[in-house]
Amino acid sequence: IDRTKIMVVGGKGANLGELAGIKGIRVPDGFCISTEAYKSIIGRNPSINNLLEQLSVVKDRSHIVKLSGAIRKAIEGMGVPGDIDEAISPLISKDEAYAVRSSATAEDLPNASFAGQQDTYLNIIGKKAILQHISKCWASLFTERAVTYRIQNGFDHRKVYLAVVVQKMIFPQASGIMFTADPVSANRKVVSIDASFGLGEALVSGMVNADNYKVNNGTI
16 A cells, blocks of 8 residues: 555555555554445445435535435445455454544545544454444545535535545554644744644544644755
8 A cells, every 4th residue: 555545545544555664664553444345335325326416416504414414324324345344354353452544535635635524433442343433434424524525625425435444553652743844834844743642632633732843854
């Protein structure tokens, strides 16, 4: 997996694949459920395609809420196909905790950012729970906020696909977000780091205030 595989494993999966190939960077073990699985789920259910047709033309918020809710319910109700169940079974340790992470084909584009719009689930233990949360990730492509954002930015709901990244959890003393250019000044010679104690989820969800570090990037 590398950055050429965005349409197969989504933005997050492709970037993690790139990082995993860099010596000295330790990416937690894991695997991807490709976008082909998501396409298969959608294609097997005519009712979902009917709902997507309706969603592509509605503008009223109440109708958007109703339709997106119906799509999520339909996706979660279908579950994960048996062939995927069989394929991932040898890759899962029953006693370890995993992160089940959404990875959409439309993420961090030049004129739009879909970061955080699909769901991620942490500390998931056991194959049954992992399969359930893979379905939840697929369904999260149709949260109200994700649907509304696509409508506002002119994205076709039927042309955005979702892969799922499943990774072993790590339990860090501290974690954070690093920008290779200062997001405030746009200075590409300054690396900006927001960090806090514990898992990064608390930071990105706004539960804690981060410490901020500015580092001069001497390699540029």
